[in-house]
Amino acid sequence: MARAIILVMDSFGIGHAPDADKFGDVPANTFAHLAQYYYQETKQQIALPHLASMGLVDACLAAGKEQFPIANYQLAKGAYGYAAEISSGKDTPSGHWEMAGVPVLFDWGYFPTTTPCFPEKLLSEIYQATGINAVLGNCHASGTEIIARLGEEHVKTGIPICYTSADSVFQVAAHEEYFGLDKLYQYCETVRSLLDDYNIGRVIARPFVGETKEDFVRTGNRRDYSVLPPSPTVLDKLTLAGGHVISVGKIADIFAHQGISEKTKATGIDALVDATIEHLKTAPEKSLIFTNLVNFDQDYGHRRDAIGYAEALEAFDQRLPEIFAAMQDDDLLFLTADHGCDPTWHGSDHTREYVPMLAYHHNIASVDLGERSTFADLGQTIAEMFDLHQLDYGSSFLQKLTFK
Known part of the structure; x- marks a missing residue:
């Protein structure tokens, strides 16, 4: 296989x-729950012909053991399964690091x-280090x-x-x-540098624009400041072996x-898909294109917007043929997620769920x-x-990705 593509449907x-x-x-x-809610509110079944043909619906039925309305589809080709998380948390770094071969087996702070909620000692250190008291x-x-509450x-x-x-x-907004x-x-x-003793995984910059609480809106210039994974991931191993890792x-x-060898920022699912396709046109052999589709999580999951989530899924599904068309014969595409974020659930936090594990190449059978x-x-x-040294965790399913 010449190149791998991972599309993380964040929170799915x-x-x-x-x-x-x-x-x-x-x-x-x-x-299942967003599909049920979508049908209840619109009287329409969610239509995901390309994802469903890869086995997404079958994987969900096997994992969740729960029926839900879905438009007719034909199981065509693609490997499909569902994966449980062994990391201690249900957060973004834990999910991504685990899929890269390094589960988080310690407890975050x-x-x-x-x-x-913040300790006075930490706040005092932040005030002194930043000059903002x-x-x-x-x-x-x-x-x-x-x-909306504090922006003005x-x-x-x-x-x-x-x-x-x-x-x-x-x-920080x-x-x-x-x-x-x-x-x-x-x-x-600066805050990131002060948090090591607290074992906090990330500091997130949340910029926004607008003039009043009625029109404040977050922008695409978010930036995450994460601690390093506790041991080398498959990304590290690939770059050390002369491969190329592209972050989208x-x-x-x-x-x-x-x-990471190369990185591209983009705002919105369409822009992230566009960037992935552009990299598919030029990425050399032995490349990994790794894309996170954050909007499923931040725009719909956390905001408990089941209708918006369903519509975004349908729109993403319609982009998949473009990704398929940009793939070379020996490219391998994976679709997965890092955790759940059920938009019908109480609160606004992530949910501990199985995630899909889908794989596709042009000559794959249904597996x-x-x-x-x-x-x-x-x-x-x-x-x-990529013929790299075996990781400490996980079992490869490469040999199951049979060709027709």
Whole structure:
């Protein structure tokens, strides 16, 4: 195989995982429940002919064991299965690192659900290091809600909005123009340097624009500041072996830019797909194009917008033939997710779910991969594909991707 492409449908769970009870997520099912809600509200069945033909619906039915309305489809070709997560959390870095062969088997640090949520000692260190002696927020919050609530005060005072969530994260929202994008990035870098003792996975810069709470909107200039994975991932192994790893979207940020050869930022699912296709035109052999489709999560999952999620899935499905057409005969495409985010679930946090594990090449047969015990099976498969040293976790399914 000459090149691999990973498309991460961020938050696209397909049924509660075996340990979902530990997270209070039984019986979450992102795909089935959004499809049910979409039919209930629109009286139309969600139509995903290309994803379904690759085995997505069959994988969800096997994982979630729950029926849902879906437009007619034909199971055509593609390997399909469903994978459980062994990492301790249901956050973005854990999911991505595990699919790259390095599960997170330790517990992240988290900020308490109290208000205020940040320790006074940490805040004092931030004030001293940044020269800004206050924060707004200091609580658990939804990103869109908190800028509507505190954005005007932020613009007036110049004080950044700092908040967290159920993930191991410190988030900073600031206005691109009134606060400044570079200033926001510098602030977040400084905060990142102060969080090691707290074992916090990410600092996220959340820039926004607009003039009032009625029109504040987050921009595509988000930046994630992550700690390094605890050991070398398949990305590291591929680059060390002379391969080329291309990050599209926030992948480079998630891996703290380690093991990345080239990176492209883009805003919106269509732009991310466009960037992936452009790289398919020029990427050399022994390349991995790794794309995160963040909008499924941040625009629809967290905002509990089941209709928007369904419509975005249908639009993405219509782009798949363009990706297929751009693939060379020996390219291998993988579609998966990093966690769930059931838009019909209570709250606004991720949900502990199985994720799809789909694979496609032009001559593939229809293959049932069944249940995979870890997301790391994907990393192990890519390691075998590129003849790299075996990873510590996961079982390759490369040999199951039979040709017609």
